[in-house]
Amino acid sequence: MLDINLLRNNLKELQFNLKRRGFNLDQKKFEKLDTERKKYQIESESLQEKSNTLAREIAQEKNQDHKDQKLQEAKKISAEIKKLKSNLDSSIKRLNDFLLEIPNLLADDVPEGNTEENNLVLYEKGNIPKFNFEIKDHQELGELFNGINFEESVTIAKSRFVVFRREIAKLHRALIQYMLDTHVNEGYEEIYVPYLVNVDSLKGTGQLPKFEEDLFKISNEEMYLIPTAEVPVSNIYRNKILNSDELPIRYVAHTPCFRSEAGSYGKDTKGIIRQHQFDKVELVKFVHPEDSDDELENLTADAERILINLNLPYRKVILCSGDTGFASSKTYDLEVWFPSQKTYREISSCSNFGDFQSRRMKIRIKQSKNNILCHTLNGSGLAVGRTLAAILENYQTEKGSIIVPDVLIDYMDGTKELNLSR
């Protein structure tokens, strides 16, 4: 959510910024809503003041006639306040709903553009492997091992779920362990969180009210499956005031993520690139406003380190104005090379949300006078399923085995190469 005072005082600038995303801020509507709110608020609060004064007088009034007279008046005022209050409440709600649908302001260095075509590639790193044999995609490789199974998952659940077995399941687990350990060594605190969250948490990070169709909702409760660990981890400090000296706070969490993938019917139907359920190791930071730019660079570098250590070819991209997420002011994507697709695919998304989420979550930093809102950031470090798929494809050999990346050998109990098990 944006600072309402920006809308009141810097509207032109703000409209210009939002326009870069293709979002049109309806000035007339805002002004109407805010004026209406102001009118009702002033009316009802001044009447409330009168009523409070009168109530105090009644308590002290000794003369019974005067008392009765005042009681009559107080009754009338009280009834009137009730009406005004309900007007005020509904006008505040209308204003608030309006504000909740406005995306975050973009950082100045976000490049212009409407679609992901306009995202700016900053650099490519790592060596794209050259194969002198017919390569397989990760699904074929996984099936070769009977380590990736899509029939069983359909029986159990439905399409866009997967079953991993044996070496593949173990490699998946090894990746999670490796990522968690690496980030803990970088200074992140490991944290385990609920996979179901309430509505307030989803509003806090910005998934609700606008993006409900992307979520899985539990039918017997007002709870949702998390689409990312960002939601439970960021909301840890909802409605809290943090002390300056405890910042920055850095968390790393491994969770499954659940996404309905509504509207992506034809997309990525092959393999495990786009699933309803996937695992992710997520980095989340709470920082001082003046540090958030630097912290985004560090966060991205921490996510990148996993790719570098796994020796996977990747590139770093800054998302253009039209592709930057609703709550983000600036996002870097890390994209890993998929030999079968001869293309880079997103494997991490690192964002600075500024105070957009913390205003919704009411996460403040204690100051001597007015408390300030903290800044939040998060990024995948990394998406586990896609990392697994990338390893299978980039580390395949002609005979169909998979070389285990050096840093994972210990996590695979010394196994250096995955061979066909039959």
Add this chain to the structure above:
RNA sequence: GGAGAGGUGGCUGAGUGGUUGAAAGCGCUCCCCUGCUAAGGGAGUAUGUGGUAAUCCUGCAUCGAGGGUUCGAAUCCCUCCCUCUCCGCCA
């Protein structure tokens, strides 16, 4: 799931209808005193949102959340959430 007890400011803890946004203590901040430390004295110390350009001034709201009764609610009533104790069940 059943029975009971309870949720008050950074913490402890008073307060059962009327200047209570809330006693007292602790903690914290500033000032004074002091050669240093300790001790002592004084002042201050919740959050949000309006009126405002404003950190001055001032209104309103907030005692788990939301409703209700009342001229007036931390105090009474209802619903929900949470915590604790006991029983049951369970990984």
